[in-house]
Amino acid sequence: MADKMSVEAIADAMFNIVKEYAGKKRYKSTDLTKEILATYGDKVDKADCKAAIRTLMDSGRCVYGYAGGSFIALPGIEGAAK
Amino acid sequence: MATGKKIDTPLLDQLEKGPWPSFVKELKGMAVRKPMIQDLLGQLEMSYREKRGHWKHGGLVGVMGYGGGVIGRYSDSADKFPACAHFHTVRVNQPSGWFYTSKALRELCDIWDAHGSGMTNMHGSTGDCVFLGTTSEELEPIFKELTDKGWDLGGSGSDVRTPSCCNGPARCEYACYDTMDMCYNITMAYQDELHRPAFAYKWKFKFSGCPNDCVASIARSDLSVIGTWRDDIRIDQNAVKAYADSGMDIRADVIRKCPTACMGFDGKAIKIDNKQCNHCMHCINVMPKALRPGKDTGATILIGAKAPIIEGALLASVLVPFMKLDKEDDYQEFKDLIAKIWEFWDEHGVSRERIGECIQRVGLGNFIEEIGVEPIPEMVMHPRTNPYIFYEEYFEEGDAEGAEEA
Known part of the structure; x- marks a missing residue:
């Protein structure tokens, strides 16, 4: 079995995805999890992805946004507040 | 920040006439000491005059670590009504059965009076105690004061919405299980799902103690738990x-x-x-x-209700005709069922699709097969209708698929 990724490493990978697609695509938690699972295969599992999202939120690196449904975004001033 | 001047509201004034209570009258009373409410009245009058809303909804607003509980709302006319440029809603998780002491109510009102408009909605349709109107800067102080006193925010967005229940055995002799205990247990068990949106769309639990269904769970929750009995009346x-x-x-x-x-x-x-x-x-x-009701009590579990938002309204269908709700076992059978449903929804749900819509798309029969629930004839969409299960064993090889029998 492949070496498991740490929760912090998964959080970093998720952050990079959110940062790369900022302003282009809104990632929901499930989308991020599916993308990480597809990229890293059996090095990750759903529970660790869930913990990684919590790490991202608690650290303030990402925030939840809402536009019809909830998504994960970089902190900042978004459209509705302008 | 406030405009500081009283605004003429001839259209709103019409709503003060007549014998019934008037929200306009109440708002005017509050506007004397709350500039935010004064500007709210001004914006509302403008909306009535122009026949269009002036709120922008959504955004990134919230409290640290949480993805639910705050609904961002901004005025598109902040230049005219600066005191209500931000008018966010805060949902506070209500006590099971909506039992408050007067001390608890004062506590909530004092917090809201200090940090928000002072206007409340007791309660929102999800069940939460709703605080209407505050600014982004006040959100963290509100959250701190609430949590310091043992309150917490409710759900919003694509998460588990604040579970709600009837007051069950506390006041009703028909209750077939302890709705308030179960509602509290489920609320605490799914704190992560309540505060950190991880689903395709919202998920609502509602708990009714008997088939009278006083919280209308059959029409208003994705997962409805309705008390029933299986022996004799x-x-x-x-x-x-x-x-x-x-x-x-x-x-x-x-x-x-x-x-x-x-x-x-x-x-x-x-x-x-x-x-x-x-x-x-x-x-x-x-x-x-x-x-x-009889003495052998439990609950019927139904799935898939929703109000019309993206698609039309759905009533729930019976998923488990009878489940013993075992307090001693921490409602484990129920939680195991939820885990299987969420696994399915995670896999097959698409963005902004409620579980009821997802099930409609894939078919109820396929859904229960996927979550490993044995089909039985009591799985019906309405009482006295045929089951929604397709029993393949009644068909022989060569029969046309889906053909109606004579």
């Missing part, structure tokens, strides 16, 4: 006689109104063919001293 024939002696027309008001015609009355005693009873509760509601 308890009858006190002496009380039946007392009802008859007091002038109640039992044949007209009870027997003939039974939707399944499973009851009889010979002038002295009531007889019920319990196998035909569909637990509509009519007879029990009419003769509460004479008739009561």
